[in-house]
Amino acid sequence: MSEAWESWGRYPKARQKAYRLSWISEKVPFESFDSVLPYGQGRSYGDSCLNDGGTLLATSGLDHLIALDTAQGVLRCEAGATFDDLLKVIVPKGWFLPVSPGTRFVSVGGAIANDIHGKNHHRAGTFGRHVRRFELLRSSGERLLCSPNENADLFAATIGGLGLTGLMTWVEFSLKEIPGPQIDVETVPMTGLEDFFRLSEESDRDFEYTVAWFDGLSGPEGFRGLFYRGNHASPPDKVKLPALRLGIAVPFSLPAGLLNVLTLKAFNRFYYDWNAHKPARQLTDYAPFFYPLDSVAHWNRIYGRRGFFQYQCVVPKGEPGKRPIAAVLEEVARSGQGSFLAVLKIFGDLASPGLLSFPRPGVTLAMDFPNRGQKTLDLLERLDGLVRPAGGSVYPAKDARMSALSFQTYFPRWREFAKQIDPKFSSSFWRRVTA
Amino acid sequence: MRKILIIGATSAIAQAAARRFAADGDALFLVARDPEKLQAVVNDLKARGAARVEGFEMDANDFDRHGLVLHEAEEILGGLDVVLIAHGTLPDQKACEASFEKTEAELRTNFLSVVSLATLVANEFETKKAGTIAVITSVAGDRGRPSNYVYGAAKGATSIFLSGLRARLSKSGAAVVDIRPGFVDTPMTAAVPKNPLFASSETVGRGIYKAILKKKDIVYLPWFWRWIMAVVKMIPECLFKKSNL
Numbered sequence: 112m113s114e115a116w117e118s119w120g121r122y123p124k125a126r127q128k129a130y131r132l133s134w135i136s137e138k139v140p141f142e143s144f145d146s147v148l149p150y151g152q153g154r155s156y157g158d159s160c161l162n163d164g165g166t167l168l169a170t171s172g173l174d175h176l177i178a179l180d181t182a183q184g185v186l187r188c189e190a191g192a193t194f195d196d197l198l199k200v201i202v203p204k205g206w207f208l209p210v211s212p213g214t215r216f217v218s219v220g221g222a223i224a225n226d227i228h229g230k231n232h233h234r235a236g237t238f239g240r241h242v243r244r245f246e247l248l249r250s251s252g253e254r255l256l257c258s259p260n261e262n263a264d265l266f267a268a269t270i271g272g273l274g275l276t277g278l279m280t281w282v283e284f285s286l287k288e289i290p291g292p293q294i295d296v297e298t299v300p301m302t303g304l305e306d307f308f309r310l311s312e313e314s315d316r317d318f319e320y321t322v323a324w325f326d327g328l329s330g331p332e333g334f335r336g337l338f339y340r341g342n343h344a345s346p347p348d349k350v351k352l353p354a355l356r357l358g359i360a361v362p363f364s365l366p367a368g369l370l371n372v373l374t375l376k377a378f379n380r381f382y383y384d385w386n387a388h389k390p391a392r393q394l395t396d397y398a399p400f401f402y403p404l405d406s407v408a409h410w411n412r413i414y415g416r417r418g419f420f421q422y423q424c425v426v427p428k429g430e431p432g433k434r435p436i437a438a439v440l441e442e443v444a445r446s447g448q449g450s451f452l453a454v455l456k457i458f459g460d461l462a463s464p465g466l467l468s469f470p471r472p473g474v475t476l477a478m479d480f481p482n483r484g485q486k487t488l489d490l491l492e493r494l495d496g497l498v499r500p501a502g503g504s505v506y507p508a509k510d511a512r513m514s515a516l517s518f519q520t521y522f523p524r525w526r527e528f529a530k531q532i533d534p535k536f537s538s539s540f541w542r543r544v545t546a
Numbered sequence: 547m548r549k550i551l552i553i554g555a556t557s558a559i560a561q562a563a564a565r566r567f568a569a570d571g572d573a574l575f576l577v578a579r580d581p582e583k584l585q586a587v588v589n590d591l592k593a594r595g596a597a598r599v600e601g602f603e604m605d606a607n608d609f610d611r612h613g614l615v616l617h618e619a620e621e622i623l624g625g626l627d628v629v630l631i632a633h634g635t636l637p638d639q640k641a642c643e644a645s646f647e648k649t650e651a652e653l654r655t656n657f658l659s660v661v662s663l664a665t666l667v668a669n670e671f672e673t674k675k676a677g678t679i680a681v682i683t684s685v686a687g688d689r690g691r692p693s694n695y696v697y698g699a700a701k702g703a704t705s706i707f708l709s710g711l712r713a714r715l716s717k718s719g720a721a722v723v724d725i726r727p728g729f730v731d732t733p734m735t736a737a738v739p740k741n742p743l744f745a746s747s748e749t750v751g752r753g754i755y756k757a758i759l760k761k762k763d764i765v766y767l768p769w770f771w772r773w774i775m776a777v778v779k780m781i782p783e784c785l786f787k788k789s790n791l
Contacts, residue, residue, distance in 0.1 A: 133558070133733045136582035172558075172733070175586045176593035188593075189586075199569075200594055 116167055119411050120156035121418030122482050122511050125163035125539055133172035135189055135280040141250040146537045149274040151191060151218030155225065156421045157511025158539035159273050165537065168278055170220055176200065177281055184286040185243065190220030190279040202397070206286040207343070209241035213454075215402050220279045225508040226271035226468040228458070230320035230341075230401070236461030237470055238284075239270035245282040250535035254280070259464065268531035271465030273507060275541055277533045291346030294320070294400040297392045299338040304331040304437055307338065308428070308474075311457040314340040320400075327453025327478045330444035331437040336455075344394055414481050419450075420511055422491055423477035425458055425470060426503035435501035436474050439494055443478065446490045450479040466528045469506045477509070488512055507540060518544035547597050548572040549623040551616070553606060553663060554633025556583040558732035559682060561590075562751020563630065563758075568596035575619040577602045578633075598623070606633040606659040616666050628758055629667045631660055631681045636734050642696040649696050656700035661707055668711055671720035679715075680723035680758050681708055685766065687726065688775045691791040701726075705764075712763060721761035725754055728771040743774075 116129055129150065132139070141147065146165035153160055161167075173191030180186070181204050188197065194208060195215040201207065212227040221227075226239040235241070244258035247265060255277075257266040269276045297318075301307055307323050314321045318340035325336025404410050411419070426435040436455075443449045453476070460472040480487050495517045498505060504521035505513050519525055529545070550567055552560050555576035564574060568591040576591075578584040581603055588601040600622050604611050620626050637652040664679055671677030686694055687701030705724050712722035729735065729744040745768050753767040766772040781789075 131733070131736060134583050134586060136586065175590035177586075177589050179593040186593075 115153075116150065116161070116169075117153060118157055118160050118511070119154050120420060120482075120509075120511055121411060121414070121416070122420065123158055123161070123163075123539070125158065125161040127162050127165055127167055129167040129169045131169045131172055132191070132278075135173055135175075135246075138252075139168065139248065139278070141252070141535055144535065147250070147278075147535055148538045149190075149220060149224070149278050151221035151224075152193060152216055154214060154217045154221060156509040157507075158543065159225070159507050159510070159541075160221075161539040162537060163539045170218060170278075173220075173280065179204075181206065184288055185283060186286055187281060187283040188219060189281050190223075190245070191218050193218055194222070198397075201286060202289075202292050205289060205291075207289045207397070208238075209285055209287045210235050210238040211401050213402065214405050215398070216405065219282050219284075220274075223270055223279065223282060224272060224274045225506075226463055226465040226470075227508070228470045230322045230339075230456065232461075232470060233315045233321065233457055233459035234319050235287075236459065237271075237463040237465065237468055239463045239465045239468060240461065241285045242270060242464075243283045243285060245269070246280045247277040248280050249277040250533050265531055267464050267466045268528050269465075270463065271468040272528065272531070273467065273538060273540065275532045275536045275538065277536065289343045291344060292397050293344040293346065293394050294341040294397055295344040295392070296339060296341040296395055296400055299340070299391065301325070301336045301338045303333055304434060304440070305431055307336070307455055308431075308434075308457075310338045310340075314338070315457060315459070318342055321456065323455040325453050325455060327440070327443060327449045328447070331434070331440040334440075336453075339400075341400055414479070417482040417484075419482050420480045420487060420491060421477060421509040422480060422494060423475060423506040423509045424494065424498045424503050425473045425475040425506075426498055426501045427473045428457070429501075434474075435497065435503065436476055438497050438501075439476060442490070442493055442497060448480055448483065448487060448490055450481070453478045466524050466531075467507070467522050469504055469508070471504060473503065477506075507544075510540070513544065515544050515546055548627045549575075549625050550628040550630065551575045551577070551619040551623075551626055552630045552632060553577045553615075554631065554682075555601075556580060556587055557632050557634070557682075557734070558747040559727065559730060559750050559754065560630065560632035561587055562747040563632075563754040564591055564751075565594055566751060566755035568592075568594040568599070571595055571597050573598040573623050575600050575602065575623055577604050577606075577615055577619075579603065579605050606663070607655055609659065609662050612659075612662050612666055616663075616670070620670075626667075626670070626677060628678045628680065629663075630754070630758070631663055631679070633659070634682065634734075636738075637694070637696050637700075639694050639696060652696050653700050653703075656697065657703045657707075660704050664707070664711060668715060668720070668722075672715055672718045675719045678721040678723060678758055678761055679708075679711075680725060680754065682725045682727065682754070683708070685726050685728045685771050685775050689778055689786070692789075693791060723757050723762055724764045725757060725767060726764065726771065726775075727753075727767045728774070 144166045147168050148162035149170055150167035151170050170191035173189040175189045177187040184206055211229045222238045226237045228237045247255045247257050255262050320341045323336050323338045326334045429435050456475050458470045499520050554560055556578040574596050584601045588599045591599045604615055634656050642649040667679050683705045684701040686698040687705045690698050708722050708724045727750050730750050731744045732747050750767045757765040
């Protein structure tokens with residue numbers, strides 16, 4: 112096992128030491144570090160999980176469960192435990208994560224530090240809404256219990272706080288009761304942005320989970336895509352255990368040249384046709400529904416050694432004909448850059464307790480961009496130029512390049528947040544966006 | 547439901563194996579030195595579905611308490627099916643070269659304490675004609691290398707002891723499993739530079755779980771170490787002594 116302390120987008124590269132934690136009871140020698148940052152599973156895309164020139168506190172060893180209350184649906188565990196590990200324990204007992212991102216290979220601490228969202232944002236809000244309390248270890252050695260009632264300022268700052276307020280040692284959060292491990296999914300073909308908005312409005316009432324995948328290269332009008340909407344399904348007569356085994360893996364980095372417009376179009380074509388032939392309604396295990404990309408381990412390697420950017424923004428929905436998201440999609444289409452991993456989802460209006468939380472009411476778009484250097488950076492800067500005046504925001508967990516101006520526009524409460532940062536804690540991201 | 551005693555239960559490898567047993571709903575009696583770490587593992591295995599988990603504080607070098615710990619485990623679990631001996635240290639080879647006292651202490655921890663525990667357990671299992679003793683040794687015990695021959699000697703001696711014990715107990719139906727991991731990425735090896743041969747403790751823990759269920763005699767974990775060590779053992783001593791392995 113090589114020790115690669117990199118982020119999921121593999122850009123930027125950073126040089127840092129790592130200190131591995133195994134027990135929450137151990138004393139962390141903060142005095143011997145200049146600057147530290149907790150590092151869970153490295154699933155943040157950009158530099159919010161990197162600390163160039165400093166030290167990472169690697170939390171993967173802090174993976175003990177502490178107490179599982181299967182009557183009330185409350186789980187307490189150490190912050191390094193992964194969703195993958197937790198699901199194996201809770202799903203057979205009839206419980207599920209209250210909010211789940213697109214991969215199950217994230218740590219609980221990372222989920223809180225980025226205040227992650229999922230396909231049920233319109234119903235459940237962010238993960239931070241389901242956090243009851245946690246212990247925060249500060250570099251002074253103090254261990255603070257944080258909840259909406261105790262150390263409430265630190266509680267609010269730590270949710271979405273990008274790991275900067277201290278080290279979460281353990282976390283307690285509420286689970287969601289489910290009738291079984293399967294999801295009842297409907298797949299609806301869609302064409303163009305207005306189709307997406309119509310399907311969202313119609314589906315968000317009756318479906319707990321909604322998300323759309325589409326061809327991000329075709330612009331806002333004529334794109335083809337698939338709208339997925341699902342609910343937890345009651346178990347059929349025979350309960351089939353969820354398939355958790357990984358299928359294929361990308362064993363090494365592909366040459367970057369392999370990924371071009373033609374291969375992307377071919378992929379999109381294949382993906383669309385493949386899925387369009389599936390029955391419109393089916394029962395599926397939860398894993399392929401929530402975590403379709405998890406079946407390809409290290410899929411980030413298809414972008415080659417130079418890595419890639421992901422751009423996820425949220426903007427207000429606007430009115431037909433004057434949708435801010437349409438301008439963003441037009442700009443992407445014009446550039447000819449972009450990828451098959453384009454996702455659209457409507458965020459609801461449930462507010463997060465987190466001070467720096469990313470989701471806000473509107474429509475969110477997530478897309479991958481292979482790193483082609485300045486050309487790509489320029490495009491993403493142009494997108495920020497559309498998102499800023501629209502009153503939108505960009506997701507720090509996926510960012511490696513936004514300007515200080517953009518960040519401070521997107522997160523106006525950043526100065527209030529900064530007061531809660533632990534003096535020893537920092538990240539490459541934070542130094543960049545507050546420079 | 548299996549009844550399992552684990553010595554050195556806070557080691558990363560032992561924890562990984564114990565999580566497998568916990569998920570099966572087995573009953574576990576855990577022995578370790580550090581009370582806080584022990585409690586963390588007890589809580590973890592309970593939450594993961596173990597039928598019962600009890601913790602017991604003991605230093606494996608406290609030979610006088612080996613009888614007591616065995617008695618307690620049998621008493622509380624109502625018998626014993628499996629004993630996993632997983633405690634150990636990674637000696638500082640240079641310090642051992644400079645000091646016999648240090649070497650002796652390492653041999654006590656990594657060899658004699660295992661002999662003491664295994665002797666007591668073996669006599670019980672031989673009498674009741676059932677049970678599995680599993681011990682974590684190491685590929686380092688297959689050949690003495692200049693970089694860690696004190697550790698290798700302790701593990702190699704343990705493997706030879708287990709080989710004899712296995713032959714003795716086979717007549718009574720009790721099993722002796724010799725688990726030889728290669729490089730494992732754990733807190734014990736935190737200071738060792740990592741290479742592609744390093745396996746995760748989860749991988750090795752799964753291998754231990756399977757080896758115990760199948761009552762294997764000797765297992766290398768991961769599997770490829772069997773072949774690496776076969777080659778290492780074939781190198782003539784006149785060449786091997788010139789190596790810096």
